[in-house]
Amino acid sequence: MKLICAQNELTAHLSLVSRAVPSRPSHPVLANVLLRADEETQRVSLTGFDLSLGVQTSFSAQVESGGTLTLPAKLLSDIVSRLPDGEITLATEAGDMTATLTCAFGRYQVRGMGAEEYPELPTIDDGDVAYLPVESLIEGLRGSLFSTSADETKQVLTGVHLTVEYDSLEFAATDGHRLAVVQTVSAEPESGESSAPAVANGKKTTDTENARVEFDVTVPSKALRELERMLQVNQDTGAISKRYPRGVAVHFDQGQLTFEWANQRLTSRLLEGQYPNYRQLIPRQFSRQMTVERRLFVGALERIAVLADQKNSIVKLEMSNAQQELVLSVDAADVGSGRESVAAQISGEDLEIAFNVKYLLEGLKALNTNEIQMQFNTSTSPSIVTPLGGTKMTYLVMPVQIRS
């Protein structure tokens, strides 16, 4: 194998796949990145894989002779990123597992392992495919990922539940205390691509008349965080929208999902198990409603949180219809107390209700509109937060019971 490429390109692509390389690999070869140089296409592909999440990316290079090899991901990345801007030559001798990197200043040799020991990334050839607009994907991930559970024993709750229908795309995440649901617009599926076999881990409905593909899966949050990061980078550079106007292709079959766009591919196992029927948790009617400027609400909550965090993290909200005012207060016995008021449009009777300040703050920060609406029934029933305009998002949060 012998290839010549730009230092900054190799650095950028190594940094992408390195995120999928496990820090404590179950097998030594998984600490490596798989390099594949193709003489015919004059491209180099890199792969990182922790057996659950896999990332593959490719870039063009001057490939003098093709070949494959795995090299320690962190070491290679650390050296290459410190090399000066310019051309790098990466070469191996036949039958030798050592790669030689040559640049203007010097020469580095790094010991690798054979590519035959590296596991294949799962590929999905006969599963279903859907195309999701990049903007919708980013919007949905941003509005849901923060609500997943960080507790590994919570199984499906550690992932985001993704429901793809003919004309919509729904993201849902809940950790048992709050629930975030984002609905965005899907892209039209290719006709003829909907006749694939049923999806085992999820349900699929094929409406033969309209050739609709419908599926729902639960994807680990780690993989989706990487997806969000990679899409964001691509979106910032405008790379996808131009070259892939149809968006990101999502292939899925039993237990596996891949996202593919431009020259990149992210693959993830799916989470097994029944996702909670979250739609039934969202009340259909509310007796009270408040509209408030998001920035002011967040600012007040952040100050209140300093004191709330000292004790039980509880913030009390008092809504006064007569004053058209929201009063936030915290009482951390032995430490201190605080009280702020924010102008709000309030309808319905006055209400006192308490929340975990962290859940309120995280939800409000995930929204990106100037104003938000909050709806309530009683001080013990779930409330929902929705943005006014912008993304179609519903954030449900359970109140905390307080002694009056």
Added chain:
Amino acid sequence: MKLICAQNELTAHLSLVSRAVPSRPSHPVLANVLLRADEETQRVSLTGFDLSLGVQTSFSAQVESGGTLTLPAKLLSDIVSRLPDGEITLATEAGDMTATLTCAFGRYQVRGMGAEEYPELPTIDDGDVAYLPVESLIEGLRGSLFSTSADETKQVLTGVHLTVEYDSLEFAATDGHRLAVVQTVSAEPESGESSAPAVANGKKTTDTENARVEFDVTVPSKALRELERMLQVNQDTGAISKRYPRGVAVHFDQGQLTFEWANQRLTSRLLEGQYPNYRQLIPRQFSRQMTVERRLFVGALERIAVLADQKNSIVKLEMSNAQQELVLSVDAADVGSGRESVAAQISGEDLEIAFNVKYLLEGLKALNTNEIQMQFNTSTSPSIVTPLGGTKMTYLVMPVQIRS
């Protein structure tokens, strides 16, 4: 006590003194910051103290009634820094330990403790005083602090040894493996201020003819890091140079030292024990010498360090007089190897010598000239690095013995 001040001013000064507040205080009141409001001077002073390092700072405010109180440093800082820009009122009721902060949006109450429980910062009334230029202090600290030992059992080696003479100021730090010595220019002492009693923890010579003050002390690195940080902030805003053209006043007596400038004061206990006679460690003559561009040398060492850190941290330098070239190499068995060459002006016979790459890098990064000079005798005797022009600094580093 009642005072009105600007939110950004209170935030900035709280952040300064908070650095001296211990995270695990030996007594609860030390987790607090001492507030003193003076109606006569219309100033507020803040103090943080961990019984070794103390920081005091003051700023002008509208003091309606004077008083003292201690308040939880972190909590107060966290709340105040999140308050909106503008005026803050801080008030206490007589006989009550609770402070009420009022701003445009709301009101916070924070429980404090009486000022009488807070220990007094050490003051030095009848010790010696010297004036040190701010630029010299920063230069000396920057060039020495990194060489102190982080190992608490190493006692005096955890500090910087400061020698103040009539016309010079010397900073020295060593952890036993390397030694940094910086000489800068001192300011003239006030006449008449040199007749104070002898310094117990250090030596002092009073030359009656020229009224010279000479002293040497060892100051904990933690205090000096804070000093460097505070001076840097002051220097950046030009605060000291304008108002205190004579520089920073250093008062010292038995076991204690204070730095005073503008409206700030930093006090530190001194480290007890004899500091090593480091001057005798620096060879007077060298048989070999190399001049090299610092940036290129650092760049090559940083790449070499990636591989060296995998093994024993050793980098080998080979100086070739014929080629006028420095070759750096690393051999990390089973992992990889590297080799770079850098153009250099070399005099004396060829030499192979090895160093801990970390010690070389840290020394080279502390210098700020384009070119540096490195001098050697043999592969087993100490080498020194000096900047070409700029600060008068000597960095001595011991080579590592390698099997050839």
